[in-house]
Amino acid sequence: MRAVIVSACLLGEACKWSGGSNRDERVIALCEGRPVIAVCPEVAGGLPVPRLPGEIRGGIVINREGESVDRAFREGAAASWARCEGREIACAVLKARSPSCGSGQIYDGTFSGTLTAGDGIFAALVKEHGIPVFTEEETEQARRLLEETDG
Numbered sequence: 001m002r003a004v005i006v007s008a009c010l011l012g013e014a015c016k017w018s019g020g021s022n023r024d025e026r027v028i029a030l031c032e033g034r035p036v037i038a039v040c041p042e043v044a045g046g047l048p049v050p051r052l053p054g055e056i057r058g059g060i061v062i063n064r065e066g067e068s069v070d071r072a073f074r075e076g077a078a079a080s081w082a083r084c085e086g087r088e089i090a091c092a093v094l095k096a097r098s099p100s101c102g103s104g105q106i107y108d109g110t111f112s113g114t115l116t117a118g119d120g121i122f123a124a125l126v127k128e129h130g131i132p133v134f135t136e137e138e139t140e141q142a143r144r145l146l147e148e149t150d151g
């Protein structure tokens with residue numbers, strides 16, 4: 001059975017920027033009985049919990065104070081991917097709208113709650129390797145893919 005890459009905060013790990021988690025029962029149910037690679041790219045990049053929120057502006061990740069945290073985000077994404085490389089992976093289920101984990105839609109870098117098209121740094125890396133990425137809001141699509149993959 002192939003593994004699923006999952007944002008650790010969706011599994012209940014208290015690693016989100018504000019402290020606390022984004023525990024999601026839909027994702028936990030999806031992962032039951034399946035190999036899971038839980039990642040938090042921001043913590044893997046050396047960022048603390050809690051931390052200032054980040055957003056991507058002009059291709060660079062900045063925090064709410066306007067400081068670049070791009071290097072930590074990219075190093076954390078690379079370190080998280082290194083834990084996945086070489087594994088048989090079916091898909092990823094990553095936290096929606098995050099500057100690391102978001103897929104298809106992220107905040108626009110103005111810290112005003114405005115969304116724009118795009119991927120977080122880690123989600124983009126996972127997609128570059130040909131792995132389908134779903135958000136926690138697309139758990140049913142992920143389930144269908146897993147059923148097909150499991151044969």
Ligand code: SF4
Pocket residue numbers: 007008009010015016017039040041042043095098100101
């Ligand atoms: S980097 Fe991803 S896994 Fe870590 S707290 Fe943010 S959304 Fe969750």
